[in-house]
Amino acid sequence: MASSYSINFLLFCSLLFPIISPSVAQSTSFRPKALLLPVTKDSSTLQYITNINQRTPLVPVKLTLDLGGQFLWVDCEQGYVSSTYKPARCRSAQCNLAESKACGDCNSGPKPGCNNNTCGLFPYNPIIRTSTSGELAQDVISIQSTDGSNPGKVVSVPNLLFTCGATFLLEGLASGVKGMAGLGRTKIGLPSQFAAAFSLKRKFAICLSSSARSNGVVFFGDGPYVFLPGITVSDSLIYTPLFINPVSTAGTSFEGEKSAEYFIGVKSIKINEKVVPVNTSLLSIDSNGIGGTKISTVNPYTVLHTSIYNSVVDAFVKSLANVPRVAAVAPFGACFNSSSIGSTRVGPAVPAIDLVLQSKDVYWRMFGANSMVEVRDGVLCLGFVDGGVDPRTSIVIGGHQLEDNLLQFDLASSKLGFSSSLLFRRTTCANFNFTSNA
Numbered sequence: 001m002a003s004s005y006s007i008n009f010l011l012f013c014s015l016l017f018p019i020i021s022p023s024v025a026q027s028t029s030f031r032p033k034a035l036l037l038p039v040t041k042d043s044s045t046l047q048y049i050t051n052i053n054q055r056t057p058l059v060p061v062k063l064t065l066d067l068g069g070q071f072l073w074v075d076c077e078q079g080y081v082s083s084t085y086k087p088a089r090c091r092s093a094q095c096n097l098a099e100s101k102a103c104g105d106c107n108s109g110p111k112p113g114c115n116n117n118t119c120g121l122f123p124y125n126p127i128i129r130t131s132t133s134g135e136l137a138q139d140v141i142s143i144q145s146t147d148g149s150n151p152g153k154v155v156s157v158p159n160l161l162f163t164c165g166a167t168f169l170l171e172g173l174a175s176g177v178k179g180m181a182g183l184g185r186t187k188i189g190l191p192s193q194f195a196a197a198f199s200l201k202r203k204f205a206i207c208l209s210s211s212a213r214s215n216g217v218v219f220f221g222d223g224p225y226v227f228l229p230g231i232t233v234s235d236s237l238i239y240t241p242l243f244i245n246p247v248s249t250a251g252t253s254f255e256g257e258k259s260a261e262y263f264i265g266v267k268s269i270k271i272n273e274k275v276v277p278v279n280t281s282l283l284s285i286d287s288n289g290i291g292g293t294k295i296s297t298v299n300p301y302t303v304l305h306t307s308i309y310n311s312v313v314d315a316f317v318k319s320l321a322n323v324p325r326v327a328a329v330a331p332f333g334a335c336f337n338s339s340s341i342g343s344t345r346v347g348p349a350v351p352a353i354d355l356v357l358q359s360k361d362v363y364w365r366m367f368g369a370n371s372m373v374e375v376r377d378g379v380l381c382l383g384f385v386d387g388g389v390d391p392r393t394s395i396v397i398g399g400h401q402l403e404d405n406l407l408q409f410d411l412a413s414s415k416l417g418f419s420s421s422l423l424f425r426r427t428t429c430a431n432f433n434f435t436s437n438a
């Protein structure tokens, strides 16, 4: 079952190779302003799923969205048929762009994922925390453009770089998924490749739907990002710096490699406007890359260092003292009888949880729709989970807390724009008008 592709750990000196601009380019004369991918939620795994059309002939490839993933990887061992598949030759410009540090051979090819004298990377599945070595390659993909309000013309990227994963690496992913769409901060992450291919602004935005029945959306490029009924969400974002963790958080990495994930600077947590006591040294990233706050689409719920988790649960329970607690339902620790909790436009009427950022006036406020999870009829739980006493990252903001919020990642200025709950603005992430106006 393991791939026969193997990498020789010959670190080659990048000085030997001229820097050539990437061969990712568009073929048509139409220049899109932005691109989009629809995203659905898989109700059994709680993963966010998208589809990308790839290969010749084009086939839809179902992928789990991985916000912090380094690149697109797909299973090339089973069912990869394409006349436009091109492995990246060792020491080529593509290998250089991908910052591959190793070349490899394969004895059971040639076929996609198995060629001699190619460079390789390490596709990673963060759900099962497993990585493998895989050939770097290029193939055509096609994707819808957008004016921000509707999908438009389909455009193609003839030589999109990706890595071949293996069938065993699909374990833990939703049914039918063939790989992961990495939106991470690398030169070959999808946002950078799409920006380079169409000269888009180096920005992208995610808006995840809370419903498994309706599409959320990822935009590549700048706004406007418009949701029905005609609400330009990109007009009123709050901004906070994005931080780079100097130590890779991927499954396999080399010394000195930075993390491709998106970190923000949470300085304190407030519940009902009162500061929750936490050990603030857990909130910064130390020289070993430990600590801090990141955003993740592969964690269904926010995961907190045990000491932060205990403080948050404590403060939350105190502020809801008049609501009867009921037996906890795993993975949550604090559950309540919902018949004593009112409802509001932004979900169950519970105290707001604020992640306070660069100053006391800049905070990401979470309302009931994002903080509470209805585990069954009549029972609402605080949707945060205990990450243990020794997690790499102290706060991992997970999918449930991101839903119906638009988050724009600006790679050029290294900042995050966030909308807070769109429910306040009487729209949702499922309200993008997917009717094409091409």
Ligand SMILES: *[C@@H]1O[C@H](CO)[C@@H](O)[C@H](O)[C@H]1NC(C)=O
Pocket: 105, 106, 107, 108, 109, 110, 111, 114, 115, 116
């Ligand atoms: C790679 O090279 C080896 C040794 O020359 C050869 O046996 C093998 O068939 C080649 N594999 C491919 C995929 O070309």
Ligand SMILES: *[C@@H]1O[C@H](CO)[C@@H](O)[C@H](O)[C@H]1NC(C)=O
Pocket: 279, 280, 281, 282
């Ligand atoms: C706070 O966290 C740091 C980093 O984990 C740890 O070294 C320190 O002992 C903690 N301080 C307290 C008072 O628990």
Ligand SMILES: *[C@@H]1O[C@H](CO)[C@@H](O)[C@H](O)[C@H]1NC(C)=O
Pocket: 326, 337, 338, 339, 378, 379
């Ligand atoms: C919640 O409270 C109501 C009213 O007191 C009660 O009928 C119901 O059984 C409670 N539900 C749970 C899950 O405890």
Ligand SMILES: *[C@@H]1O[C@H](CO)[C@@H](O)[C@H](O)[C@H]1NC(C)=O
Pocket: 150, 228, 433, 434, 435, 436, 437
């Ligand atoms: C969605 O977009 C289509 C195409 O522009 C338009 O005809 C339709 O009226 C829009 N739907 C709504 C609900 O506005």
